[in-house]
Amino acid sequence: MRLHSWIRRGSTRISPTALYTGQTWQAHGLGHPALAPELGALPGRVAYAVSERAFAPVRWAGGPTLTGFLLARHRVIDALLEDAVASGAVGQVVELAAGLSPRGLRLRERHPEVDYVEVDLPSMAAAKRRALRRAAVDRDHHRVVGADVFGPGLDDVFTSLDARRGVAVLTEGLLNYFPTLDVRRLWSRIATATRDLPRGLYLSDLHLDEHVATPDRVFAAGLGLAVRGGIHFHFPDAPGAESALQAAGFSSATLHRPADHAAHLPDMTAPGAERVRVVEAWT
Numbered sequence: 001m002r003l004h005s006w007i008r009r010g011s012t013r014i015s016p017t018a019l020y021t022g023q024t025w026q027a028h029g030l031g032h033p034a035l036a037p038e039l040g041a042l043p044g045r046v047a048y049a050v051s052e053r054a055f056a057p058v059r060w061a062g063g064p065t066l067t068g069f070l071l072a073r074h075r076v077i078d079a080l081l082e083d084a085v086a087s088g089a090v091g092q093v094v095e096l097a098a099g100l101s102p103r104g105l106r107l108r109e110r111h112p113e114v115d116y117v118e119v120d121l122p123s124m125a126a127a128k129r130r131a132l133r134r135a136a137v138d139r140d141h142h143r144v145v146g147a148d149v150f151g152p153g154l155d156d157v158f159t160s161l162d163a164r165r166g167v168a169v170l171t172e173g174l175l176n177y178f179p180t181l182d183v184r185r186l187w188s189r190i191a192t193a194t195r196d197l198p199r200g201l202y203l204s205d206l207h208l209d210e211h212v213a214t215p216d217r218v219f220a221a222g223l224g225l226a227v228r229g230g231i232h233f234h235f236p237d238a239p240g241a242e243s244a245l246q247a248a249g250f251s252s253a254t255l256h257r258p259a260d261h262a263a264h265l266p267d268m269t270a271p272g273a274e275r276v277r278v279v280e281a282w283t
Contacts, residue, residue, distance in 0.1 A: 018099025018124060021173060024070050025102055028267075032102035034135035038127045039100060068272025072258035073172065073205035075265045076278040078103065080203055080256070081168055085111050089199045091165030093117070094157060096149040097174040099124055105135055108142055115141045115165075119157055122146035149174070150182065158193035166199030176207055180234040184248060191249030191283050200283035202250065205276050206241060209233040238277065250281035 022039045025031045031039070084090040085107070091114060095104060098118035108116055118128055125146035132142060147153030149171075161167055169190050175183050187202070194200025235241040238255040245253035256278040262268035 017173070018097075018101075018120075021070060022100030022102075024067060025074065028067075028071055030071075030074060030102060030106075032105040032131075032135070034105060034131045035100050035102055037134070038131055065270075065272045068267070068270040069205075069276040071267040071270065072273035073276045073278055074103075075267060076256055076258055076261055077170065077172055077203050077205070079261065079265055080278070080280055081107065081170070081201075082110075084166075084168055084199075084201050085114055089166045090168045090201055091115070092162055093168045093170065094119065094161070095170045095172075096120075096154075097171060098128065098144075099173070100128065100131070101172065103170075103172075104142060105132075105137070108137065112138070112141070115162065116143075117157055117160075118142075118144045119147055119149055119154065120144070121148060150178075150186065154189070155193075161193075161197065163197060165197070166201070167194055167197050168201040168203060169194060170202075171204040173205065175204060176231050176233070179232055183232075183234055184244060187245060187248035187250070187281075191281075194283045195249065197283075202245075202279065202281040202283075204279040206235070206255065206279050207233055207276055208238065208241065208255075209236045241277070241279070245279065245281045250283055253279065253281040255279060 019039065022031070022035060026036065026039055081090070081093070081103075085093075093104070093107070093114060094117045095101065096119050098104065098120050101118075104116040104118055108114055118125070120128065125144045128144045132139065132144065145153065145157055147157065171186070175186075178186075190202055191200070194202070235244060241255055242253040258265075258268040258273040258276065258278070260268075267273060
């Protein structure tokens, strides 16, 4: 079986999880009204309700929850992106596997001068376009591209960027569905595409093997069954991940712990938040 065929099937299987994460943002005040009709779909509501019930005993016992690390990663990525935009280092954003994330809508309300490109599989991209039409966004500056992030369509996205402005590329909630070799290739592709721009910033969440306890592995196995594929923990520790990012072509790489942002962001010490790291890498 050809690798590309496997990758396409692998990335196709991820889209249903976007409904769950979208419900999470909406339920915790991070959503956007334009996304509500798409999030009202039955699969997303069922997935969210079942998961909340399943995690209730863990939450009552003070244990880690899925919501804990989802909120932590989303808020830290938002904060780092906001800093980069506010400083002038970044004037355009490419969010890969964007799903039903409200980030682009919310960011451009604060910074209408930023160009925003969301990339996802065609069916999810169509849903996002409907949401953008409801929000009456400026489609010259906020667009959605239907493409597999591991396929050739991503090259067209990168070549369409404004060479005069810095760019941020985001992959929230994507990496752990793919083997390490594919992640390294994606990192190299992003580093190469952003190297000749004034600044290139890469932001993502990452789960390290050193932070994965037995309950997490059981949960990961269950999630893998739900999305019909494996869940991968690529690097043993932060230095290993940072070295891999630099080997891929980034000039600097830092893995952020949510707890380090607790002074200015909520949910950073919630049960489960310690399970995730946020990548900040620059070219």
